[in-house]
Amino acid sequence: KAGVTQTPRYLIKTRGQQVTLSCSPISGHRSVSWYQQTPGQGLQFLFEYFSETQRNKGNFPGRFSGRQFSNSRSEMNVSTLELGDSALYLCASSSSGTGTGDEQYFGPGTRLTVT
């Protein structure tokens, strides 16, 4: 089975621009979660989607948004980029997200640098 894929792998953007990141989950997985990872803050939860619906959202400003398509692929968007948005953005997929044995598997991540 193919793993979680994320595109692009690396991105350099300028302050004020916007960016869209893409994630394709493991085949059959319907839950997709997004995380931001920085050296100082560790892994911070952004949001989670299941069946095209956002079920939970972390404590991030409204500049961070996402969506999920009917094939479970997900995108996240960051508008009006700030220097502090520079981070590794990770996508993780799981079967349903709520089961006891429902483990999350991470993609390789997108390294975003804002200059």
Next chain:
Amino acid sequence: QKEVEQNSGPLSVPEGAIASLNCTYSDRVSQSFFWYRQYSGKSPELIMSIYSNGDKEDGRFTAQLNKASQYVSLLIRDSQPSDSATYLCAAKRRGYQKVTFGTGTKLQVIP
């Protein structure tokens, strides 16, 4: 208080020794616990999950869970230099989709 706490390390152990990584959690409703390994510049890789009190063994890895003490640990036997990485502990509530991660413990295995 952080929901999932880990000592940031680094934890240094000689090659062949047992590495013991510890984690505490504050949410008593947490039911599922996970250990991820993350090499520098890479994404987290799931190595163990545990749901019931007691020990769970997988090769050189043993996860231990004590819900009464709200404590999770990971033992790595016969540590190898290739085990040098950051180990992330994570917890999830029953019926809830959000997984909360600790900040990780950096393990260094000295040859």
